[in-house]
Amino acid sequence: MLPARLRVLLVEDDTVSARIIMRTLERVPTPSFQVVHEGTLVEALSQLNTGGRFDVAILDLNLPDSLGIQTLAQLQVADPDLPIVVMTGDSDPAVAELALEVGAQDYLIKGETSERTITRCIRYAITRKHADLDRKAISDRLNDSLAAENKRLDEESALARAMQFGLLPTLEKMGQYRQARGLAVESFFEPSSDIGGDLWGCAEADALRTIFFMFDFSGHGVGAALNVFRLHALMSQLGGQIIDPAATLSRLNDMLVGLLPRGQYATVFLAVIDTAAATLTWSAGGAPPPVLFAADGSHKMLDTKGKPLGISLSAHYTNRVADFPGGSSLFLYSDAMTESVVGGGKMLGEERLVSMVKKLHTPAGTDIQGLIARFYDTVKTPLDDDLTAVSICHIATAAATQPVHTQSSAPLLLTSRRLEVVDVGLAPPYSGFIEIGADGVSDVGLACLDAAEQGGLCLSLSVAGAWACCAANLLATAVSRRFGGNRDWAAVEHCLSEAITNAMIHGGLGVDSSLRETPESLAEYARSIQEGLSDPARATKRVEVTVVPLPRGDLQITVYDRGEGYDFDAKMNRAAVPGAKHGRGLALIRKAAKSVTSRDGGRTLAMTI
Amino acid sequence: MNFQYDEDSSGITVRMTGDLNFSANGEFRQVLERLATAKGRQVTFDLAGVPHIDSVGLGLLYIAKEESSGRIRLKSPQNSIMKMLELTEADADFDIVR
Numbered sequence: 001m002l003p004a005r006l007r008v009l010l011v012e013d014d015t016v017s018a019r020i021i022m023r024t025l026e027r028v029p030t031p032s033f034q035v036v037h038e039g040t041l042v043e044a045l046s047q048l049n050t051g052g053r054f055d056v057a058i059l060d061l062n063l064p065d066s067l068g069i070q071t072l073a074q075l076q077v078a079d080p081d082l083p084i085v086v087m088t089g090d091s092d093p094a095v096a097e098l099a100l101e102v103g104a105q106d107y108l109i110k111g112e113t114s115e116r117t118i119t120r121c122i123r124y125a126i127t128r129k130h131a132d133l134d135r136k137a138i139s140d141r142l143n144d145s146l147a148a149e150n151k152r153l154d155e156e157s158a159l160a161r162a163m164q165f166g167l168l169p170t171l172e173k174m175g176q177y178r179q180a181r182g183l184a185v186e187s188f189f190e191p192s193s194d195i196g197g198d199l200w201g202c203a204e205a206d207a208l209r210t211i212f213f214m215f216d217f218s219g220h221g222v223g224a225a226l227n228v229f230r231l232h233a234l235m236s237q238l239g240g241q242i243i244d245p246a247a248t249l250s251r252l253n254d255m256l257v258g259l260l261p262r263g264q265y266a267t268v269f270l271a272v273i274d275t276a277a278a279t280l281t282w283s284a285g286g287a288p289p290p291v292l293f294a295a296d297g298s299h300k301m302l303d304t305k306g307k308p309l310g311i312s313l314s315a316h317y318t319n320r321v322a323d324f325p326g327g328s329s330l331f332l333y334s335d336a337m338t339e340s341v342v343g344g345g346k347m348l349g350e351e352r353l354v355s356m357v358k359k360l361h362t363p364a365g366t367d368i369q370g371l372i373a374r375f376y377d378t379v380k381t382p383l384d385d386d387l388t389a390v391s392i393c394h395i396a397t398a399a400a401t402q403p404v405h406t407q408s409s410a411p412l413l414l415t416s417r418r419l420e421v422v423d424v425g426l427a428p429p430y431s432g433f434i435e436i437g438a439d440g441v442s443d444v445g446l447a448c449l450d451a452a453e454q455g456g457l458c459l460s461l462s463v464a465g466a467w468a469c470c471a472a473n474l475l476a477t478a479v480s481r482r483f484g485g486n487r488d489w490a491a492v493e494h495c496l497s498e499a500i501t502n503a504m505i506h507g508g509l510g511v512d513s514s515l516r517e518t519p520e521s522l523a524e525y526a527r528s529i530q531e532g533l534s535d536p537a538r539a540t541k542r543v544e545v546t547v548v549p550l551p552r553g554d555l556q557i558t559v560y561d562r563g564e565g566y567d568f569d570a571k572m573n574r575a576a577v578p579g580a581k582h583g584r585g586l587a588l589i590r591k592a593a594k595s596v597t598s599r600d601g602g603r604t605l606a607m608t609i
Numbered sequence: 610m611n612f613q614y615d616e617d618s619s620g621i622t623v624r625m626t627g628d629l630n631f632s633a634n635g636e637f638r639q640v641l642e643r644l645a646t647a648k649g650r651q652v653t654f655d656l657a658g659v660p661h662i663d664s665v666g667l668g669l670l671y672i673a674k675e676e677s678s679g680r681i682r683l684k685s686p687q688n689s690i691m692k693m694l695e696l697t698e699a700d701a702d703f704d705i706v707r
Contacts, residue, residue, distance in 0.1 A: 467632065473661065490689035494696070497663040501631040505665075516634070516668050519641045519676060526634040581671040584697055585664040591696040 002055075002126060008035045009054040011044040011075070012087065013063050017110055021058065024115050033122075041066040041074060048078040056083045056122050058108070061095065072099055083129035085121050105129050160225055161191060167232050169202050177202070178395070180417055180436065181210055182275050182326070186368040187390040196386030197224030197266070198334045199232060203239060207414050207421045208276040211242045212392055214287060214332045215268040215309070227264060231256065231309070245270040245283035246317040249309065253285075253317070256310035265310040269302075269332060273324055275394060276412050280324035283317045285309055288335050291354060293361055295327025299354070302330075329365035329393035331357055336387040340379035348379055365393030411452040415441060419469040422459070426478035432458035435465045438540050445544050445560055456548030456556075457482060463508030463532075464539035471545070472497040479547050483555060488609065491592035492555065495607045496545070498585040499559040503543045505529065507561025507603060510538060513582035550608065554594065558606045565601030572596070610636045611658075614643060620651030622684075626658035629666030637669045644677050652677045653706075657685040667699060680704055 008025065012018040018037050025033040036052065038044040041063045048054075061071045072086060086099040086107045096107040105125035108118065168189055177183045187200065197217030205211050215231060217224040234255055235242075242248045249270055256266070269287035273280050280292070284304035293299045302322070307315035324330075338350050356374055360367040368391050414425030415434045425433025431452035434444055441460075448458035457478065461471055476493040505511050509532030515525035532538045541562040548556045571586055590596055593607040610627040623640055627633075644652060654670065656662075662670075674681045682704045686694060691707075694700045 470628075470632075472630075472663075473628070490692040493661065493689055494663070494693055497630065497661065501663055501665060505631060513665075513668075516665070516672070519638060519645075519672060522634060522638060522641075522669075522672065526638075529634065579671055579675070579702060581668040581675075582665075584667060588664050588693065588697050592693075 002031060002123060004031050006031050006033050006055040006122065006126075007053065008033050008122070009044060009047060009052070009057040009082075010035050010037045011039075011041065011057060011063065012037065012060040013039045014060070015039070017060070017087070021113055021118065024113055024118055027115055028119055040064055041071055044075065045078050048075075048082070054079075054082060056085065056126050058085045058087060058122075059104075060087045061099065068095065069098060069102060072102065072104055076103055081129070081133060083125040085125045157222070160222065164191065164196070164199070164225055164228060165189070167199060167201065167228070169200075173202070177210065181208075182395050183210060183273065184364055184393040184395045185390065186365060188368050188372045188388070190383075190387045191225075192336070192383055192386050197228055198336075198386035198388045199228045200332065200388050200390050201232070201235070203235075203242065205243050205272060207416045207418065207424060209243065209272050209274045211270070211272050212330075212332070212390075213268065213270045214334070214388060214390065215266045216287070216334050216386070216388075217266045218264050218308075223264070227260065227266065230259060231266060242270070243272060244319065245272055245281055246319040249283050249285060249306070249317040250315070253307075253309045253315050254313065257313050260310040265308040267308045267335075269304055271330070273330075273392065273394070275324075276414075278323060278325040278394070280322045280328075280330065281319055282322075283319050285315070285317065288333055288338060289350070290333070291331040291357055291366075292322055292324075293329045293331070293366075294323075295325060295363075297361060299358065299361075301350075301354070324394055326394050327363060329361075329391060331366045332388070332390040332392070334386060334388040336383055336385035337375065337389060339385065340375075340383055342379055348375075363393075364395065366391035411455075413449075413452060413458070419461075419465055422461070422469050422471070423474050423478065426457060426459065426474060427481065431456070433460070434458075435461045437462050437465075437542065438536070443542055445542070447546055447558065447560065448544055451546030451548050451558075454548050456546055458544065458546045460542055460544040462540045463504050463543055466500065466504050466508075466543045467533060471543070472500040475500075475545060475547070479555070479557075483547070483549055485553065487553075487555070488592075491609050492557070494592045495557055495589050495609055496559075498589050499557070499605050499607065500543065500545060502585050502605070503559050503561035503563070506566070507563030508538060508541045508543055509533065510563060516582045555609050556606060557609060558604060560600075560604050563603060565603045568598035568602045568605075612636075612640055612643075616647070620653060621647045622653040622655055624655040624658065628661045628663075629659055629669065630661060630663040631665040633666060633669065637673075641673060641676055644673060648677065649679065650677075651682065652679070653682040653684050655684045656687070656690060659690065660687060662686075662690050662693060664697070667693070667697060670699075670703065674702065682706055 010018060010021060022035050025035055036047060038047060042065055057075060059075060061068050063071055066074060075084060084104045086104045087110055088096045088107055089110050099107055105128045106121045108121055174185045177185055200214040203211045217227040234252055238248060249268060267286040269284045269290060271280055271282035282302060285306040286308045287304045289301040289304045291299050292302055303320055306317050338353050339347050342348050357366055357371060360371045368389055372389060411431035412429050413432050413434055414421060414430045415436055417436045422433045432448060434441055444460045448460050451458045459471060459475060475496050479492060480489055509529060511528045511532055515521045544560040546558045550556050589607060593609050595608045597606050610633045613624040615622040684706045
């Protein structure tokens with residue numbers, strides 16, 4: 001609805017035309033017009049700039065101080081919200097059209113200014129301008145909220161990106177793999193549009209087997225990233241159960257076919273590296289073929305034929321195996337590496353990538369940082385796909401591989417820092433457990449390896465380790481399971497227990513048992529032991545036990561310590577003290593075992609049972 | 610190692626669970642403290658829940674015996690423990706109740 005009274009700014013230098021218009025407007029009953037007339041642009045602008053409020057302007061474009069469209073533009077700048085009707089001569093319709101295009105609401109042709117035409121023109125100009133202003137207000141508001149929404153999306157996608165990076169293996173974990181598993185892992189990951197469909201990861205199947213996987217979901221952005229989280233969650237659920245890559249892929253596929261919308265799928269590579277058996281077992285579904293480098297630097301591409309996950313319930317996956325001895329390494333990459341564009345619009349391609357990787361191959365695996373630098377120098381950026389590159393090298397360090405067999409017929413020893421797996425190492429297929437100590441395994445006694453070679457069992461632990469895991473109990477159970485038969489198991493148990501306790505307390509910690517005399521000194525004794533256990537110099541000394549079956553069915557149990565030694569004969573021949581509270585261990589062994597001998601100044605005790 | 614005490618007019622019974630061995634030194638002190646309050650009474654160690662005793666553990670039983678200044682009854686020892694008590698001739702120093 002227009003107000004009943006309208007204020008009009010009439011800008012017209014021709015007084016005759018001006019008077020005609022004013023007279024015409026005066027005759028209109030409703031709305032009534034109040035007209036302010038100015039003859040120049042400067043005067044008109046002055047009206048607007050000094051606070052004059054008008055409902056509409058009627059503007060002659062050709063004034064003494066301004067000509068043509070310029071006149072309109074200047075009035076618009078002075079009051080952007082003012083509806084404007086321009087007046088032109090009938091000789092120049094093009095000017096009128098141009099005026100409408102640049103923002104006038106309507107035009108009047110001089111000489112055609114009847115009451116009805118002017119009124120209609122003014123009404124139309126005001127209505128149209130108001131509609132324009134409303135639209136602009138709405139669109140401004142929309143733009144503001146769009147900007148806010150974009151900001152929110154940016155923030156959320158940064159968060160999602162951080163979360164996705166959070167799924168990647170940590171440097172700390174990689175450090176552990178190098179230390180405890182002899183696997184040097186180096187990696188690079190860069191999603192293309194903030195968040196992507198690529199992921200690689202690793203997990204521990206058991207003490208010796210390590211799982212590596214890489215997958216790439218179709219598409220990228222939020223949808224692909226959600227799928228990444230989905231598959232990562234499923235894989236985490238399986239965790240250590242992943243021993244058989246093909247069976248695992250079948251299970252994941254069954255789950256994903258139901259979960260993924262049609263058309264979404266993931267190419268996948270899943271491998272289990274067994275550092276003891278020196279094998280790489282893998283299964284794949286259409287992933288880019290990884291490069292396997294042998295210790296001599298020669299390479300081959302792994303076969304990764306197979307259906308991507310999530311496509312078909314009838315997908316079938318197969319396991320493939322390759323040797324992976326110390327010095328071998330595996331290079332995994334996402335298809336962004338081969339499909340990125342180089343000069344001439346061509347893709348980099350597998351051949352060129354492999355030749356690049358070969359140049360950056362070192363005995364410690366592929367130099368990933370060097371490779372990525374060279375890759376970015378070669379291809380056009382930004383990439384339009386996620387980029388992943390991982391190198392896994394089986395490093396032949398003493399800590400990781402030395403006690404482990406060197407030939408396939410040699411016995412298998414479990415080496416670890418983790419005492420939770422001592423019993424794993426004591427059970428077949430392993431022939432013993434070696435704790436990786438402060439000095440790695442360089443201080444492990446050769447007798448341990450000899451015993452394993454002879455079909456026996458060995459255990460090499462720090463004093464603290466032996467104390468913490470109750471080595472004697474674990475060994476007693478393991479020995480009865482492994483060697484079986486009709487033996488005096490109580491004797492075996494007592495001999496192991498007494499000899500290991502002596503080796504820990506006297507040999508390792510250097511605590512004297514004469515303290516175990518009265519309740520008061522007993523406290524002192526317990527304190528000395530705790531002190532010893534928290535003294536690295538003593539607590540890390542090794543205590544070792546070997547159990548070897550003898551031809552006549554006896555067992556030879558030998559316990560070694562790294563202590564001061566003692567006069568074995570004197571202790572053995574000492575007369576028993578009735579009611580003694582200590583010094584009974586050797587006597588018990590002497591009675592339980594068929595024979596007992598000591599070597600190395602009392603540091604080695606060999607018992608036949 | 611876990612200890613439970615049953616006390617009545619006839620004496621005190623210490624029911625033990627877990628291995629009585631090299632690592633039980635500290636824990637066994639509370640048994641000795643408890644027995645100190647029951648001087649002159651019959652003390653019984655119920656060993657039914659003890660899978661293994663080593664020479665250190667046996668030494669602890671000897672300390673308990675000395676502290677309670679009387680004979681100590683060892684009740685329901687498992688076979689391998691019985692064998693150990695025989696080997697060390699501890700069966701002569703304690704009253705074994707099978």
